[in-house]
Amino acid sequence: MSAEPMAETYIARSPAIAARMLGGEMMIMSAVDSTFFTLNEVATVIWQAADGHTPLSQIVERRVCKEFEIAPDMAQRDAADFVNQLSQHGILLVSDQPIPESKPVAGGKP
Amino acid sequence: MMQSEQPALSHEVAVVIGGFPIVLRTHDSAFQALVERRYAGFVRRQVQPSFAFDIDVVHPDGPVSEEEELRVWKDDGRWRLERGDFRAEWDPQAGQGKILQAVSPYAIDSVLRIVHTLIQAKEGGFLLHGASAIRNRRAFLFSGVSGAGKTTISSLAPKDAVLLTDEISYVRRDGEGYRACGTPFAGELARPGENASAPIECLYFLAKGPENRIAPIEPPEALRMLLRNILFFAGDAELVKMVFRSACEFLGRVPAYRLTFYPDARVWDLIQ
Numbered sequence: 001m002s003a004e005p006m007a008e009t010y011i012a013r014s015p016a017i018a019a020r021m022l023g024g025e026m027m028i029m030s031a032v033d034s035t036f037f038t039l040n041e042v043a044t045v046i047w048q049a050a051d052g053h054t055p056l057s058q059i060v061e062r063r064v065c066k067e068f069e070i071a072p073d074m075a076q077r078d079a080a081d082f083v084n085q086l087s088q089h090g091i092l093l094v095s096d097q098p099i100p101e102s103k104p105v106a107g108g109k110p
Numbered sequence: 111m112m113q114s115e116q117p118a119l120s121h122e123v124a125v126v127i128g129g130f131p132i133v134l135r136t137h138d139s140a141f142q143a144l145v146e147r148r149y150a151g152f153v154r155r156q157v158q159p160s161f162a163f164d165i166d167v168v169h170p171d172g173p174v175s176e177e178e179e180l181r182v183w184k185d186d187g188r189w190r191l192e193r194g195d196f197r198a199e200w201d202p203q204a205g206q207g208k209i210l211q212a213v214s215p216y217a218i219d220s221v222l223r224i225v226h227t228l229i230q231a232k233e234g235g236f237l238l239h240g241a242s243a244i245r246n247r248r249a250f251l252f253s254g255v256s257g258a259g260k261t262t263i264s265s266l267a268p269k270d271a272v273l274l275t276d277e278i279s280y281v282r283r284d285g286e287g288y289r290a291c292g293t294p295f296a297g298e299l300a301r302p303g304e305n306a307s308a309p310i311e312c313l314y315f316l317a318k319g320p321e322n323r324i325a326p327i328e329p330p331e332a333l334r335m336l337l338r339n340i341l342f343f344a345g346d347a348e349l350v351k352m353v354f355r356s357a358c359e360f361l362g363r364v365p366a367y368r369l370t371f372y373p374d375a376r377v378w379d380l381i382q
Contacts, residue, residue, distance in 0.1 A: 016347050017351075020333075022329045032347060032350075036337060
C-alpha cells in the first residue's frame with residue numbers, strides 16, 4: 001500500500017480587500033462586505049507571504065517557525081486554521097495549485 | 111425608471127454642501143419652499159452646479175420603492191439609490207440625476223447624504239457620524255455612536271464656537287490636511303450647522319464619564335472606531351477600498367483621541 005503525497009496548499013491575498021499596516025498591526029477590510037480584521041504578528045507574516053506561488057507549508061517552515069520559534073506541527077495546524085478562517089471571509093484565496101495573480105475586482109451590485 | 115406627467119420643472123435651487131453645488135429642480139413649488147427652508151444657510155443663487163437632480167414629488171398610498179432597507183448600487187455607470195420613501199438614479203459622468211420621492215424632507219436629506227458620500231469617496235474625504243465645531247479658526251470633530259454625547263457636547267458649546275453640525279460631519283481633503291465643512295443635517299439638536307469650514311485640528315471619540323479627560327488612542331483602535339462611524343452605503347468594492355484608504359490617510363495626518371467628558375460646559379475648556 002502506498003500513501004498518496006499530501007497536496008500542497010497555496011494561498012493568495014484576495015484582490016477584493018484593502019489592507020494597511022498601522023501601529024504595527026495589519027488591518028484588513030473586505031471590500032465585499034466591509035468586514036474588518038486585525039492580524040497578529042504571526043498571521044501578518046503569513047498574510048504578507050501569501051503570493052499564490054509559495055506553498056503554505058513552506059511559508060510556515062521558513063518564516064513562522066524560524067521567526068517565532070514555534071514547533072512545526074503546532075505552527076502548521078494554527079496556520080491551516082487561520083487560512084481557513086480568512087478564506088471563509090473571502091480575504092484569502094486558497095487552492096491546491098499555484099494561484100495566478102488576480103485582476104482587481106470591479107464594483108457592482110451588492 | 112421614472113416617468114413624469116408633471117409640468118416643466120420650473121423651480122430650482124442650488125444646495126452647496128462641502129463646496130459641491132447640487133441643483134435640485136422640481137415642478138412642486140411647495141416642495142421647493144420646503145427645500146429652501148430646510149437648507150436655508152446652504153442655498154446659493156447663480157452657482158455653477160456640480161450636479162443637478164430633477165425631483166418628482168409624489169403622494170403615494172404606499173411606498174415609493176419596494177426596498178424597505180436602503181440599497182445603493184451601480185448599474186451601467188449610474189448609481190441607483192432606493193428606500194421605501196424614494197427612488198433615485200444618478201449619472202456622475204453626465205452630472206444628472208432623478209429622484210422620485212414622497213413629500214417627506216427625510217428622503218431628500220438621505221439622497222443628498224448618499225450622493226455626498228459617493229462624491230467624497232473619490233475625493234479622499236468622507237462623511238462622519240459625528241458633531242463638529244470651529245473654535246479659534248480650527249475645526250474639532252466629535253464622533254461616536256448614538257448616546258456617546260454628540261448632541262450633548264454640541265449643546266454645551268460656548269458662544270465663540272461655530273457649530274458645523276451635531277450629527278453628520280463633512281470631511282474633505284484640503285492640500286496636505288483636511289477641512290471640516292458645515293452641513294444642514296441636524297440630529298437631536300434639530301438645528302442645522304453653520305455653512306462654514308476650517309482646517310481640522312483633531313478628532314475626538316466621545317464617551318461620557320465622571321470627569322473630563324483626553325487620552326490618546328492607538329492607531330489600529332482609532333481606525334476601527336473611525337471606520338465604524340464613516341457613512342458609506344454603496345455596495346461597491348472599489349469605493350470601499352477608497353474609503354478604507356481615506357480613513358488611513360486621515361489618521362496619518364489628524365490626531366485622534368478619546369474624549370471622556372462630564373456633561374457640563376467645562377469640557378470646552380479642553381477644546382481650543
